Amino acid sequence: MEEQKENRVRGAHHEAPAPAPAPAPAPPSQLAAPAPGSTHRGQHHCRLDGQDNNEKISTCHSNDFSDPIYKEIAITNGCINRMSRDELRAKLAEFKLETRGVKDVLKKRLKNYYKKQKLMQKEPVDGESYYDYICVVDFEATCEEGNPPEFIHEIIEFPIVxxxxxTLEIEDTFQQYVKPEINPQLSDFCINLTGITQDLVDEADAFPQVLQNAVEWMRQKELGTKYSYSILTDGSWDMSKFLNIQCRISHIKYPSFAKKWINIRKSYGNFYKVPRNQTKLTIMLEKLGMNYDGRPHSGLDDSKNIARIAIRMLQDGCELRANERMHGGQLMTVSSSAPVEGAPAPQMPHLRN
Known part of the structure; x- marks a missing residue:
């Protein structure tokens, strides 16, 4: 988990298998059906079609949203806000959408479904403008309990999901352990936390070879050539700290394909409107109605669970975009208005001078 990684650097991330992709959306005409029990607590009748005879039509503050379709969306959002959790689940079930999650998640899911349907009527979505694949990466690194300030963290597990x-499915996985150089003997704390034994790292390749194997695996998937893709992590630390430090230890330049990534914590917080302390892996899973599947702090299991969160967010209508990058060895934010650009084809970085 990110909080564990923060503790390591300052002184490991994380349902049933990924849900099947949502069925084809219900025809837009179905959106005009009254919400089940939509006369909430005796209040006026509310329809999920942007037509509410008992409510004043809200006006948009931006000229960009002056189209009447946005007024319909705004009115519908008001109706959804007044629905109970049972009403929300019933309407989601009617549209064959996921019904698990806390109330705020259910509201966001229904709002985005309706908004997408209305906007598709106005202008079909360009399916070519988004990534074909997302590579979820969650490194595990050497650590000690109460890490001393001078402790250097080395990557010991390199997973990709x-x-x-x-299809909104996990298509394949890559995982290799890594032999550390500076601290080749794992601490008992690290072994107990990650489940990675001394034998596993003793028999593993050094980082440059593992990185080369990961690059070859990504090339076989035709990422960055035939298919566009982006890296996704649970927080900033995997790329800005662990990979950055490891490349310096291994005397290789930082790989160009990992210079931009999606920090799912930022994406989750912005999309579901929750504070940073509610974006830890286990909490995100819980709020989405899911349980952690596997062994916590296993890099591969953490990556699979992060992937499940990403899939659920995509199902809920979130467009996961690269929001962080490395520039000049420093962590920086990518503007939300920046175009969606896939990462370059993976290549093995050159040696440092």
Whole structure:
């Protein structure tokens, strides 16, 4: 988990298998059906079609949203806000959408479904403008209990979980352990936390070879050539700290394909409107109605669970975009208005001078 990684650097991330992709959306005409029990607590009748005879039509503050369709969306959002959790689940079930999650998640899911349907009527979505794949990466690194300030963290597990954004399924995985150089003997704390034994790292390749193997695996998937893709992590630390430090230890330049990534914590917080302390892996899973599947602090299991969160967010209508990058060795934010650009084809970085 990110909080564990923060503790390591300052002184490991994390349902049933990924849900099947949502069925084809219900015809837009179905959106005009009255919400089940929509006369909430004796209040006026509310329809999910933007037509509410008992409510004043809200006006948009931006000229960009002056189209009447946005007024319909705004009115519908008001109706959804007044629905109970049972009403929300019933309407989601009617549209064959996921019904698990806390009330705020259910509201966001229904709002985004309706908004997408209305906007598709206005202008079909360009399916070519988004990533074909997302590569979820969650490194595990050497650590000690109460890490001393001078302790240097080395990557000891390199996992990648490949998410197909069209099928919304985990398509494949890559995982290799890494032999540390500076601290080749794992601490008992690290072994107990990650489940990675001394034998596993003793028999593993050094980081440059493992990185080369990961690059070859990504090339076989035709990422960055035939298919567009982005890296996704649970927080900033995997790329800005662990990979950055490891490349310096291994005397190789930082790989160009990992210079931009999706920090799912930021994406989750912005999309579901929750504070940073509610974006820890286990909490995100819980709020989405899911349980952690596997062994906590296993890099591969953490990556799979992060992938499940990403899939659920995509199902809920979130467009996961690269929101962080490395520039000049420093962590920086990518503007939300920046165009969606896939990462370059993976290549093994050159040696440092």
């Amino acid at each position: 490949l998410v197909n954004t069209h």
